[in-house]
Amino acid sequence: MNIDGSTKIVGVFGWPVEHTASPRMHNVAFEALDLNWVYLPFEVKPDMLEPAVKAIIPLNIRGVNLTIPHKKDVIPFLDELSSEAQFIGTVNTIVKKGNKLIGYNTDGQGFMRALEENKISVLGKKVLILGAGGASFGISRELILKGADKLFVANRTLKRTEDLKKMLGEIEVLPLEKDSLKSVLKGADIVINTTSVGMKKDDRLLISENWLGPSIEAVVDIIYSPPETKLLRMARKKNIKTINGLDMLLHQGALSFELWTGKKAPIEVMRKALYKKFKTRK
Ligand SMILES: NC(=O)c1ccc[n+]([C@@H]2O[C@H](COP(=O)([O-])OP(=O)(O)OC[C@H]3O[C@@H](n4cnc5c(N)ncnc54)[C@H](OP(=O)(O)O)[C@@H]3O)[C@@H](O)[C@H]2O)c1
Structure with missing residues (x-):
């Protein structure tokens, strides 16, 4: 240099x-x-x-x-x-x-470019997003702009999901809880983790292995450290396409x-x- x-x-x-x-x-x-x-x-x-x-x-x-x-x-x-x-x-x-x-x-558009280069299209898809922080706001907006059919956003703090719904309109909000996640996952195409859960070794999994049904095309985790989170490892072992945050x-x-x-x-x-x-x- x-x-x-x-x-x-x-x-x-x-x-x-x-x-x-x-x-x-x-x-x-x-x-x-x-x-x-x-x-x-x-x-x-x-x-x-x-x-x-x-x-x-x-x-x-x-x-x-x-x-x-x-x-x-x-x-x-x-x-x-x-x-x-x-x-x-x-x-x-x-x-x-x-x-x-x-x-x-540039987070939302960066996310979309990452999906596109991994050959994942969101057009007409049902997407479950875990988390409603800053990254989720950017990603949700892009998913709607790119023609996702249905967007489900689950967050620990419901107030943040409701704020997102006020701004985007077209999303369904749900609590970050077993029953609601399990039922949405039955027909979902893409799952995206935008929470910071998974960065630490002893972080729990937000969804269980048997909730990931045959409709799931890809699991994306925007965490990049570690490059493979427990969530991605679980999906990979089920032969589901995975994309990490890198x-x-x-x-x-x-x-x-x-x-x-x-x-x-x-x-x-x-x-x-x-x-x-x-x-x-x-
Ligand atoms: N790959 C990339 O380029 C990229 C870019 C931006 C961010 N990220 C990563 O994305 C993650 C989120 O970033 P952000 O900027 O959106 O942060 P943020 O605005 O602080 O949002 C954090 C999100 O994680 C949830 N969360 C945190 N601890 C939780 C727990 N113990 N249980 C359940 N949910 C929990 C929060 O839920 P509450 O609302 O309930 O607190 C919120 O939805 C971070 O890991 C960050 O490193 C990656």
């Missing part, structure tokens, strides 16, 4: 930030396209978020990603929001355009890259770096 006086800077604001895979993924992409850009991790404590965001323009930083815990709190410091960011209520990408900061959220992570990052540089992201180079970081293969 040859940093010089013309190097353009992007990065990620997070706290903690040391586990992020994004610098590796973006820096190999800049190198592959011979772009004089660099992606840096910025450790930004919550009480330093406002001055950090306000520094983007004077320092001529071209844009940043936002990760935990800043995705929601950043909104008051931005000039404009994309329609996705407005709907989801969180921002994962800031782009500096002149003296303005525009907030985007492809969504890749594509949401590629969309940020494209927003900043205006160039098509070198997906395969980025994928290789990401999979290497997580010591796994596609």
